[in-house]
Amino acid sequence: MSQEFRFQLHCADQSCSARRATFFTPHGPVETPAFMPVGTQGTVKGIELDRLRETGAHMILANTYHLATRPGEETVVALGGLHKFTGWEGPILTDSGGFQLYSLANCAKATEDEVRFRSHIDGRLLALSPERAVAIQEALGSDVAMVLDHVVALPNKPEKVRDACERTIRWAARCQKAATRRDQALFAIVQGGLDLELRVECARQLAEMDFIGYAVGGLSVGEEPVEMYKTLDAVCPAMPYEKPRYLMGVGRPIDLLEGVRRGIDLFDCVMPTRNGRNASAFTDAGPLRLRNKQFTRDDRPIEEHCPCPACRRSRGYIRHLFMAKEMLGPMLLAVHNITYYQRLMRDARAAIETNSFMEFYARRVAGWAGA
RNA sequence: GGGGGGUUUCCCGAGUGGCCAAAGGGGUCAGACUGUAAAUCUGAUGGCAAUGCCUUCAAAGGUUCGAAUCCUUUACCCCCCA
Numbered sequence: 001m002s003q004e005f006r007f008q009l010h011c012a013d014q015s016c017s018a019r020r021a022t023f024f025t026p027h028g029p030v031e032t033p034a035f036m037p038v039g040t041q042g043t044v045k046g047i048e049l050d051r052l053r054e055t056g057a058h059m060i061l062a063n064t065y066h067l068a069t070r071p072g073e074e075t076v077v078a079l080g081g082l083h084k085f086t087g088w089e090g091p092i093l094t095d096s097g098g099f100q101l102y103s104l105a106n107c108a109k110a111t112e113d114e115v116r117f118r119s120h121i122d123g124r125l126l127a128l129s130p131e132r133a134v135a136i137q138e139a140l141g142s143d144v145a146m147v148l149d150h151v152v153a154l155p156n157k158p159e160k161v162r163d164a165c166e167r168t169i170r171w172a173a174r175c176q177k178a179a180t181r182r183d184q185a186l187f188a189i190v191q192g193g194l195d196l197e198l199r200v201e202c203a204r205q206l207a208e209m210d211f212i213g214y215a216v217g218g219l220s221v222g223e224e225p226v227e228m229y230k231t232l233d234a235v236c237p238a239m240p241y242e243k244p245r246y247l248m249g250v251g252r253p254i255d256l257l258e259g260v261r262r263g264i265d266l267f268d269c270v271m272p273t274r275n276g277r278n279a280s281a282f283t284d285a286g287p288l289r290l291r292n293k294q295f296t297r298d299d300r301p302i303e304e305h306c307p308c309p310a311c312r313r314s315r316g317y318i319r320h321l322f323m324a325k326e327m328l329g330p331m332l333l334a335v336h337n338i339t340y341y342q343r344l345m346r347d348a349r350a351a352i353e354t355n356s357f358m359e360f361y362a363r364r365v366a367g368w369a370g371a
Numbered sequence: 372g373g374g375g376g377g378u379u380u381c382c383c384g385a386g387u388g389g390c391c392a393a394a395g396g397g398g399u400c401a402g403a404c405u406g407u408a409a410a411u412c413u414g415a416u417g418g419c420a421a422u423g424c425c426u427u428c429a430a431a432g433g434u435u436c437g438a439a440u441c442c443u444u445u446a447c448c449c450c451c452c453a
Binding site: 036038039040041045046061063066093095096098099100102103104106107120121146149151189215217218219220221225228246247248249250251252255267268269270271273274275276277278279280289291292293322323325327329330331 | 399400401402403404405406407408409410411412
């Protein structure tokens with residue numbers, strides 16, 4: 001394995017499975033546990049790069065299906081690759097397009113060989129095989145590529161979940177075989193729905209293949225949060241201890257802490273940016289819906305001591321921006337929410353370092369519950 | 372002076388005898404959002420002691436079992452001819 005992707009463990013919390021590490025990539029280190037903002041189409045919606053950097057984010061996401069569909073990976077290559085194309089000089093992880101099998105289910109069909117997408121833009125066919133998913137990600141030039149996986153909605157028929165899980169393992173092997181870049185890490189994805197035995201078996205088989213990192217996929221796709229936590233209880237110990245663990249697509253602030261205490265190192269989620277665009281701001285006292293009338297003359301910032309640009313204004317002003325449909329409203333709350341998520345993770349890292357993660361966890365949970 | 376058209380629930384606007392507390396937008400209020408087809412979507416929006424009752428379609432009066440819808444008068448607005 002390339003020395004470029006060293007995962008250096010610093011310490012582990014004694015009261016839970018949380019651990020503190022640094023994940024090295026060709027575009028810089030990522031301090032974990034970490035939250036990665038989602039920039040599906042090569043932009044974290046509504047946030048300029050320097051603003052994004054100021055939130056404390058190290059690594060961001062982009063999406064294989066979306067970039068292959070538009071502008072096309074050849075165009076990204078022609079414009080210098082993903083980093084030059086987007087201007088983001090830090091690490092980038094590309095999702096494989098497996099999630100679009102779930103989110104764009106109407107336009108996608110999975111066979112044993114590949115996923116066939118009818119483009120949601122112009123109806124053109126995009127055939128995404130495991131090999132093609134790797135080739136596109138290598139062309140894009142992300143630091144971390146994800147294997148193509150088969151994501152199914154939950155709840156689902158046991159045989160569908162099992163099929164998707166077993167196919168994901170076969171596809172992982174094909175992706176691994178197809179990968180050629182030494183400066184790009186390939187992460188495997190554990191599937192298996194809520195079937196704990198299937199999950200553990202999937203993790204065990206993938207672990208034997210020796211990937212650089214391991215992800216848990218197929219969660220927060222319709223199941224109850226407690227079911228997700230139970231699944232993590234089973235899966236996390238089955239994933240290699242000395243490699244990065246990434247919980248895909250999760251989640252709310254509470255979900256991040258639930259993940260961290262079970263030994264997850266990396267997270268991504270659209271929630272801070274999407275909910276921000278929809279006027280919802282995260283705080284230690286729970287979310288504020290800033291379109292609500294109660295904020296009309298509220299002269300306080302969203303959160304005291306928050307250093308973000310939104311918190312240099314009043315809640316009343318931000319409500320005004322949303323009511324007037326000014327684009328600055330969504331932009332400010334996207335930055336605030338990413339700043340909030342980054343602070344949450346930074347505080348979590350500090351708590352692990354002082355061996356007090358569960359105290360930190362209890363304090364935050366109590367705050368969100370309004371205690 | 373003569374002729375014609377109009378006034379609808381916060382706004383715009385449909386509705387020409389019962390199925391109308393009244394379509395559809397907008398606004399407002401509330402909710403949702405978890406590897407982004409999302410600056411999107413959903414619900415509510417006359418009042419109330421609310422499986423019902425009361426008040427409303429410019430105002431007043433009338434016709435009718437029944438009127439936002441038909442008739443009369445009044446007020447205001449618009450257009451055409453003098």
